[in-house]
Amino acid sequence: MSRSTPPPAAVDDPPCPQSSSPAEALAIAYRGVRQASAALCDRLEPEDFVVQSMPEASPVKWHLAHTTWFFEEFVLAPHEPVFRPFHPQFAFLFNSYYNAVGARISRDRRGMLTRPTARQVLSYREQVDSRVEELLRAADPEAIRRIAPILTLGLNHEQQHQELLLTDLKHAFWHNPLRPAFADRLSDPPSEAPPLRWISYPEGIRWIGHAEGGFSYDNEGPRHRQFVPAFRIASRPVTNGEFLEFIADGGYSRPNHWLSDGWAAVQQLGWEAPLYWERVDGSWCTFTLAGMLPVNPAEPVCHLSYYEADAFARWAGARLPTEAEWETAADVAIAGNFADSGRFHPAPAPSLAPNDEPAQLFGDVWEWTASAYLPYPGFRPSAGAVGEYNGKFMCNQHVLRGGSCATPASHMRPTYRNFFHPDARWQFSGLRLCRDA
Incomplete structure (x- = not known):
């Protein structure tokens, strides 16, 4: 690839001057x-x-x-x-x-x-x-x-x-023992993640799903009203440093915070840390598209299954947000670390962010939600073969929101619903904590 991958053209809005046909x-x-x-x-x-x-x-x-x-x-x-x-x-x-x-x-x-x-x-x-x-x-x-x-x-x-x-x-x-690099090596200066804050949202009836105008997948509609109880959501995603505390506290060796299926996966698959993490000379390193690097405590943790995200949230005295809560909080500008940057790896949260807005909702890591991937009220698949695109997968999967460092920026919307099986770890998937108000 080129040293800086060109951003894909936007497809939601006209990608050329007004005079174009x-x-x-x-x-x-x-x-x-x-x-x-x-x-x-x-x-x-x-x-x-x-x-x-x-x-x-x-x-x-x-x-x-x-x-x-x-x-x-x-x-x-x-x-x-x-x-x-x-x-x-x-x-x-x-x-x-x-x-x-x-x-x-x-x-x-x-x-x-x-x-x-x-x-x-x-x-x-x-x-x-x-x-x-x-x-x-x-x-x-x-x-x-x-x-x-x-x-x-x-x-x-x-x-x-x-x-x-x-x-x-x-x-x-x-899987290659040479651990080849695809992208330029990262050279992040030392940093610390900003302190986690809790941002409150009152209860209310929210409009959920994609409105008319612009592209959306069929699973993003129909737009519908939903009552959302009051909640508090974390100001940023969970970091590697915080997840290291979970590991050090026996997070992978004790079943008390795990769903039954999750604990069975830990035992059967031998999970001890997020995917791509390895101990090298006593320290945690992770494989990235830029090669092996030390785990940066300030970066959002990624390559987690739903089971791991849920277990961490329980250990932290919190929970995962529902997708309606996440979409309520996502009434902010779409900006972040997407594939367009050529970084292809999560970046530390910005040190300065508005006090009343969550940071890194878009880009860096897909955020697991507590919501099963199910149809919205009134959903009907599209006619013909393209109707198989989303609808037939609405079973045994969970919704993720927000995009990642591998997502093209023009592909992202607040209503975008990604979905994977709860044991999937190879996507850039992380989590954000939520609590009842």
């Missing part, structure tokens, strides 16, 4: 997001494109091909005057979970796809990009009106995969 706006947004994915791969060698370190992760090459297949399947196939797939078997190789589209290779076998080669996948991307841009140039206004929603969904989908590409690559590099 809707077709030109879509083309500029498309080009920006697609180029951002390619830029993430600039520093990789061909061997890096194929590795799959666990069934939940995917090879870099697969991410690049799958996002391209999405545009070929859902944009080109329905709208090109004469559609021919780039390769007749690519739909089988690069479909993820769309049952309505057809059969697919099992997820745990994606790393066995030595062919097509990375070079062939890049050629696939180039041809599909050329065809999408030609389609946009030739389409009349009515066709653009039909194409725009699915193309915009595809761009947001690709931004999701930009983040997954980074988290999956980190997991693969961690």
Whole structure:
């Protein structure tokens, strides 16, 4: 990748001057997001494109091909005057979970796809990009009106995969005994996290979910009213230093703060610290996309499962916020340490922050909430195969909010609902404490 990864183009709002036509706006947004994915791969060698370190992760090459297949399947196939797939078997190789589209290779076998080669996948991307841009140039206004929603969904989908590409690559590099670095080495000056404060919110009926206007996923609506009791939320995420206290107090060796399933995971998987933490010469170090580094006590703790986040909150005499509480507190400007910075690692909280606003709600680490991933009242999946995008996963998972240091900034909204199984740890996931008022 380049020394400073260019920020992906925004897809929620017009990404070009007011004088641009809707077709030109879509083309500029498309080009920006697609180029951002390619830029993430600039520093990789061909061997890096194929590795799959666990069934939940995917090879870099697969991410690049799958996002391209999405545009070929859902944009080109329905709208090109004469559609021919780039390769007749690519739909089988690069479909993820769309049952309505057809059969697919099992997820745990994606790393066995030595062919097509990375070079062939890049050629696939180039041809599909050329065809999408030609389609946009030739389409009349009515066709653009039909194409725009699915193309915009595809761009947001690709931004999701930009983040997954980074988290999956980190997991693969961690398994390499050489512990290779992907990004520039961090050189943070010594710092301390600001003291944790509690910010109070009164009880009330809140509007939750995405309002009209701008892009959102179907699981962010319908917008609805919800009674939220009074609560207090922490001014910043939990830090590495605070989590070290939990470890030192026997957090991983005593079951009293753990959910039953969480304690079973600790015992079965041998968890003793967050993922990527290791003891080196008696001190805790962590693997980052910049290589092995000492654990910085001032940084937000990350790579925690829901079980670990919940156990820490109980140990601290607090709890995790519900997603309605989190969204209530998120009525602040969207700013933070996102993938656009090229840091790809959580940063210490700013020393100066408004007394009445929580810091680092966006970027740095996804924050686990206490809320199960369930449909909002009145939710209906979208029609067709794209209706499988979110709705069918609303079971046995928990919601995370706020984005991370691997999330493109233009991809984030206060209503964005991420979700993972409670034992997942390879994402940049941390926590923020909450208490009843």
